[in-house]
Amino acid sequence: MVSSRMASIHESTTMKISATAKKLAAGGQDIIDMGVGEPDFDTPKHIVEAGCSSIRMGETHYAPTAGIPELRRAIADKLVRENLLHTTADDVVVTPGAKMAVFAAMQALLQEGDECVLIGPSWVSYEPCAAFAGASVAWGKVDDNFMPQDLAENISPKTRLIIVNSPSNPTGSVFDRKVLEEIRDLAVDHNLFVISDEIYEKIIYDREHISIGSMPGMEDKTVTINGFSKAYAMTGWRLGYLTGPKEVMKWVTRLLSHSVSQATTFVQRAGVVALQGPQGEVASMVTEFRARRDMLVAGLKDLGIPCSVPGGAFYVFPDVSCLGGGDAFTDKLLKDALIAATPGSAFGPGGANYVRLSYATSQSRIKQALQRIEKIVK
Numbered sequence: 001m002v003s004s005r006m007a008s009i010h011e012s013t014t015m016k017i018s019a020t021a022k023k024l025a026a027g028g029q030d031i032i033d034m035g036v037g038e039p040d041f042d043t044p045k046h047i048v049e050a051g052c053s054s055i056r057m058g059e060t061h062y063a064p065t066a067g068i069p070e071l072r073r074a075i076a077d078k079l080v081r082e083n084l085l086h087t088t089a090d091d092v093v094v095t096p097g098a099k100m101a102v103f104a105a106m107q108a109l110l111q112e113g114d115e116c117v118l119i120g121p122s123w124v125s126y127e128p129c130a131a132f133a134g135a136s137v138a139w140g141k142v143d144d145n146f147m148p149q150d151l152a153e154n155i156s157p158k159t160r161l162i163i164v165n166s167p168s169n170p171t172g173s174v175f176d177r178k179v180l181e182e183i184r185d186l187a188v189d190h191n192l193f194v195i196s197d198e199i200y201e202k203i204i205y206d207r208e209h210i211s212i213g214s215m216p217g218m219e220d221k222t223v224t225i226n227g228f229s230k231a232y233a234m235t236g237w238r239l240g241y242l243t244g245p246k247e248v249m250k251w252v253t254r255l256l257s258h259s260v261s262q263a264t265t266f267v268q269r270a271g272v273v274a275l276q277g278p279q280g281e282v283a284s285m286v287t288e289f290r291a292r293r294d295m296l297v298a299g300l301k302d303l304g305i306p307c308s309v310p311g312g313a314f315y316v317f318p319d320v321s322c323l324g325g326g327d328a329f330t331d332k333l334l335k336d337a338l339i340a341a342t343p344g345s346a347f348g349p350g351g352a353n354y355v356r357l358s359y360a361t362s363q364s365r366i367k368q369a370l371q372r373i374e375k376i377v378k
């Protein structure tokens with residue numbers, strides 16, 4: 001009944017697991033949900049108030065496709081100030097969530113038959129977005145710390161795009177300047193585009209976030225994507241954005257104009273306040289995430305489960321090959337320990353030995369989870 005193009009797209013594993021966990025919990029099971037991809041904090045009050053007051057003021061009508069001018073300006077200011085990008089409000093496009101920005105950018109950049117390089121285990125939606133555009137994915141190898149290895153081997157005459165996601169979902173790895181320079185050199189030498197998905201930029205521990213689009217030679221080759229979901233705990237508001245070469249932004253805007261039209265008007269008003277208002281709650285959230293990360297990594301290591309220390313995001317990605325591999329261990333976690341997690345295989349072939357555990361849950365729940373894991377592995 002559906003087109004073959006659609007029929008090749010899988011359901012999002014993370015969304016599926018989250019729905020299963022919610023259903024089991026609703027049925028009275030004491031599920032510890034470590035499958036979640038969203039902060040467990042509330043959206044800061046001043047941001048909520050900005051959205052509510054915008055509704056009360058009657059800002060409930062259509063807005064320009066690329067976003068309200070105030071938000072585009074606030075985003076451009078942020079990108080220039082914090083990310084050292086050379087951009088202006090005219091080159092910023094606001095989207096309903098960063099996912100839509102990824103989708104639109106990939107539709108704009110990829111032709112039928114093109115290849116897109118993903119570096120190691122990667123966020124679940126990149127491959128389907130490439131498939132929607134008729135393109136395929138080449139999976140780049142990574143080392144034990146999830147840093148790219150021999151990336152040049154993945155470049156073919158069909159390669160058009162490399163996706164960089166630092167800090168990474170699912171591995172939590174953060175690319176330093178040297179790694180990004182190697183990717184830059186490949187992009188320049190082979191005339192490739194880079195999509196830099198920086199949605200976890202603010203959730204980073206003792207590391208520096210570097211935007212590859214700020215590096216010499218990358219201005220006209222990079223589409224930088226970010227959003228409000230993770231930094232401001234605004235997943236349900238659906239607000240993201242992208243910036244990049246004018247020609248790409250033109251086609252991204254056209255795609256939006258014929259699909260979603262725009263991000264919700266009053267949500268955009270809240271976005272202005274998120275960027276320009278106090279940032280203290282972001283810092284407190286990161287402090288709490290760091291404490292949880294340390295607790296979880298130490299606990300897993302005590303149980304003999306190898307786990308590299310993630311430099312960002314709110315996931316750990318332990319190697320469970322000695323426990324039957326990612327798929328079997330995820331099933332066991334749910335069945336025998338009532339812990340919802342995501343098998344590494346959801347993030348590509350390189351993830352099969354791993355499981356992704358989100359620590360967007362309280363320290364007491366993490367402690368409990370570790371006790372339950374101890375019971376099933378000992």
Ligand SMILES: Cc1ncc(COP(=O)(O)O)c(C=O)c1O
Binds near residue numbers: 096197240
């Ligand atoms: C790497 C990555 N990019 C993009 C997104 C999409 O975020 P948004 O909620 O803004 O659509 C997510 C959400 O999980 C993500 O993990």
